[in-house]
Amino acid sequence: MVTNITNFGRSGLSDWLVQRVSAVVLALYALFMVGYLLLHPGLDYATWNGLFAQTWMRIFSLLAFVSLAAHAWIGLWIVITDYIKPTGIRFVVQIAIILAIFIFLVWGVQVLWGA
Numbered sequence: 001m002v003t004n005i006t007n008f009g010r011s012g013l014s015d016w017l018v019q020r021v022s023a024v025v026l027a028l029y030a031l032f033m034v035g036y037l038l039l040h041p042g043l044d045y046a047t048w049n050g051l052f053a054q055t056w057m058r059i060f061s062l063l064a065f066v067s068l069a070a071h072a073w074i075g076l077w078i079v080i081t082d083y084i085k086p087t088g089i090r091f092v093v094q095i096a097i098i099l100a101i102f103i104f105l106v107w108g109v110q111v112l113w114g115a
Helices: 012-039 045-053 055-083 087-113
Strands: none
Touching (some): 012 055, 045 055, 055 087
């Protein structure tokens, strides 16, 4: 039996499912944003601020951020494990990506929910 210690207990099926669900969330968010921008051609700061002041939009945006982070991590993890064979280098690259994704999420939460 082959044991892969870099995937932290995830199965291929769960990775596949997370990729598909996160892609659907990101597609819905992108379609909503494009639709909103098309329906508001004279968009100003007050209208944009009003959209993001609503709790449902903040939650939808946060869901999109988390989906983007999960989608990016799984995709990059697959590419890294396929193309970077030395364990030490692969570990350092994975830690750097995890750190970057974490910073992205913290920054996104701060932008959405901060003052």
